[in-house]
Amino acid sequence: MGSILLGRIVDGGIIPGRLDKTDALLDGYGYYDEYTFFWEAGRHVLAELSSDNFDTYLFLEKPDGSEEENDDYNELVNLSRLELVTE
Secondary structure, three states, X not given: OOOOOOOOOXXXXXXXXXXXXXXXXXXXXXXXXXXXXXXXXXXXXXXXXXXXOOOOEEEEEOOOOOEEEEEOHHHOOOEXXXXXXXX
16 A cells, blocks of 8 residues: 655645655555645646655646546656646
């Protein structure tokens, strides 16, 4: 079983995360952290998640309910990446 970390990016900043047994658990995936962030429409967003300790998975739920997700960016199990323009 792997672990996932849902992270947030703030204007090019890097926000380190840490997963442990007190975090929420997603059945079949592992522990995760969840963050909420807001940007105005038309903003270019690049979200990357990497780890030396687990297989990463990045998931984004948009305000309209649609979803974006990435697992194993460029076939690398320790890197997940999403790139989009906000609506």
